[in-house]
Amino acid sequence: MITFVILSMVLIFVDHRTGLLKPVRYSLSVLMTPIQYISNTPVRVAEWSADGVKSKDQLQRENVALSNQVLLLERRVQKLASTVAENKRLKELMNSSDIVDDRVIVAEIVGVDPDPYRHEVIVNKGRNDGLYEGQAVLDADGLMGQIIEVGPMTSRALLISDSTHGLPVHANRNGVRAIAVGSGILDKLRLIHVPDTADLEVGDLLVSSGLGGRFPKGYPVGVVSKVSHDPGQPFAIVEARPTANLDRSRYVLLVFSVEEPAEESVAESVDVSTEGLPTEKISAIDGGEG
């Protein structure tokens, strides 16, 4: 028994601190893929039969193709809001040339993390489709999260509402920068280290700022839902509601950044002052907001 306790602890330590066990996890996850798929069949069957009653096979396929297309189009519309605002501020000349239309693929959510305290989903695309760790995940209405674990056929994505997730954002109205950290509650993000004097108002749209290089720039993240000032606190208390349907979307978009996947060293060298966040997932913050 003692042997197993020690063995487990060593495993936990090695897996948490280093990436040595990634290949092991990768190969074991191949074995577990069927289980993921089987556990999702009730949902699939329900969906399939609901479609079947309405229409014939061909209509079904057409429908899927159309809804994928809608997703793609809606994503372009999303980008418009921020691009227009940017034009208005006449910043076009300086920065916006790097907004190139990114390549995306559509994936389906095939599972969610059974632990209600962790916000993770499993999508049906993996290394075979070219996915990589740190890739941004979107739905029709905004940023959902990022890929944290890539298997051969499925991958795991961390949602922005998870309490270990953070991402750099800026307000679309005036460019005030902040870091949006998940709260562990699906419809709430917290903005940390916002100065009391920052010009943020309820209703402001927050878009990803692209600082740190992990998330593409200019996708909607959330809408500010609460701003309060507590004289006893060094920073303002700002909360936002994610625009993405974190608990409802079935199809998601995976964005391939123009540049290659962010290098490990870049992610790790960023030292954002986010006490209380685990060291492992700090790389997910990739702030540069410091």
Added chain:
Amino acid sequence: MTRSEGSLAIIFTFMLAYILTVMVLPDLLEYLRPEWVALIIIYWVIAIPHRVGVIVAWVVGIFQDVLVGAVLGQHALALSAVAYITYMLHMRIRVFPVWQQSLSVLLLVGVYLMIVLMVQRTVATSHWTLWYWLPALSSAVVWPWIVLPLRWLRKQYAIN
């Protein structure tokens, strides 16, 4: 029935437990989801302690870690600890009436949840409330209903 067929049946029960563990449930039910894998381990350790023990529990736990994306070793540690405690008590639990077995299961799953939580809190900050302990309760409640089919399976395949 051969021994290998029996082993297959045992593996099948674990597969089923894995599926139930990751199956998509409505929000509220999710908090009540019994710890299926731990329940199955407890059953087999009580029934056939010479075949299913700490080692099997540990391997099953590693697979569960991979399945739910936890740190490798987290569930392995918790499950092997539960298997060990169950092994120490299996003679006693075996002769308990079912409701008393349920109480033991409540405590065993409680220990399991506690170890999982300890590991989780060490490696990451997790959002945590008292609801976290509900699965212990629901596991104890479903215990009598999983004993029956498993007992039938054991008779069918003469697993001993």
